[in-house]
Amino acid sequence: MTGQLEQLGLTEEQIAFYRENGFVQVDNVLTADEIAELTCYIEEAMAEKGALAFQNSEGESRSSYYRVLNQKVNTWRDHAGMARYTTHPKLAQIALRLSGADGIRLFHDHALWKMPQDSKPTPWHQDFVYWPMHELGKTALSAWIPLDDVDESNGCMMFIPGSHEAGMLPGISLSDPQDIFEYVQGTDLDKKKPVMVPLRKGSCTFHNGLTFHYAHANRTDNPRRVLAIIYFPDGTTYNGKKHVITDPCEFQAGEPIQGGLFPLLASNQRA
Numbered sequence: 201m202t203g204q205l206e207q208l209g210l211t212e213e214q215i216a217f218y219r220e221n222g223f224v225q226v227d228n229v230l231t232a233d234e235i236a237e238l239t240c241y242i243e244e245a246m247a248e249k250g251a252l253a254f255q256n257s258e259g260e261s262r263s264s265y266y267r268v269l270n271q272k273v274n275t276w277r278d279h280a281g282m283a284r285y286t287t288h289p290k291l292a293q294i295a296l297r298l299s300g301a302d303g304i305r306l307f308h309d310h311a312l313w314k315m316p317q318d319s320k321p322t323p324w325h326q327d328f329v330y331w332p333m334h335e336l337g338k339t340a341l342s343a344w345i346p347l348d349d350v351d352e353s354n355g356c357m358m359f360i361p362g363s364h365e366a367g368m369l370p371g372i373s374l375s376d377p378q379d380i381f382e383y384v385q386g387t388d389l390d391k392k393k394p395v396m397v398p399l400r401k402g403s404c405t406f407h408n409g410l411t412f413h414y415a416h417a418n419r420t421d422n423p424r425r426v427l428a429i430i431y432f433p434d435g436t437t438y439n440g441k442k443h444v445i446t447d448p449c450e451f452q453a454g455e456p457i458q459g460g461l462f463p464l465l466a467s468n469q470r471a
C-alpha cells in the first residue's frame with residue numbers, strides 16, 4: 201500500500217490530513233511537460249465554440265458572474281487532449297485514496313479562469329449543495345489544478361479546516377453572495393482561521409464537496425487559469441435536482457449516476 205502511495209506522491213499523513221481538514225495540498229502532481237501540454241490544450245478548449253459553457257466571454261463580459269469566474273464545463277467531451285488530463289489516472293487514484301471510496305467516477309471538469317481587471321473573489325461556499333447527488337456522494341471531491349503559480353495576488357484558494365463536518369448548508373450565489381458564516385454562528389467553525397494555499401504550477405489541492413472554500417480576486421494583468429475536476433464515489437444516486445450536467449441524461453431520482461459520460465476512473469479492484 202505504501203509503495204502504491206509513493207508512486208502517487210501521496211503519504212498516509214496527507215490522507216489523514218485530508219480526512220480531518222477536508223482539503224489537502226499535493227505537490228508535483230503533474231510534470232512541467234504535462235503542465236505545458238495541458239496549458240496548450242485548455243487554451244484551445246477555452247477558445248472553441250460549442251463546448252458546454254455556463255459563462256463565456258461573448259456578451260457576458262460585464263456580467264457579475266464573469267467578474268468572479270469565466271468558466272467552461274466538460275472540456276474533455278470535445279477535446280481529446282483535455283480528456284487525457286481530466287481522466288488522468290494519477291489524479292483519479294489520488295482522489296480514490298483521499299475519499300476512501302471503492303471506486304471513483306468523473307462528474308465533470310471545468311476550466312476556471314479568473315480574469316484580470318475588475319476581478320471579484322470567489323466567495324466562501326460549499327460545492328456539494330449544487331451537485332444532484334444523494335448522500336453517498338458526500339465524499340465527492342474536486343482536484344483544483346492551477347496552470348500558473350497562484351498566490352493571494354491572483355486568486356489562490358483558502359479553506360476552513362474541518363468545515364466538511366458542518367453538513368450541507370444553503371447554496372451561496374457566487375455573484376451576489378450570502379455570508380456562509382451566518383449559518384455556523386456560535387459554532388467552532390465560526391472561529392476557525394482560514395488556511396491560504398499558494399501553489400506552484402504542477403501542484404494542486406483536493407477538497408471535499410462540503411468544505412468551505414474561497415479564492416482571492418485576481419489583481420494581476422493575466423488570467424488565473426485552473427483546471428478543476430470533480431469526482432464522486434461509484435454507486436452515488438441521482439437526487440432528482442436539475443443540473444446542467446445530468447439533465448440531458450434523464451436519470452430517474454434514485455438511479456445511480458453512471459455510464460460513459462460519468463466514467464469509472466479508479467477503483468480498488470483495478471488498483
Ligand SMILES: O=C(O)CCC(=O)C(=O)O
Nearest residue numbers: 312322327342344415428
Ligand atoms: O477557482 C475558483 O476561483 C473557485 C474554485 C471552486 O470554487 C471550486 O473548484 O470548487
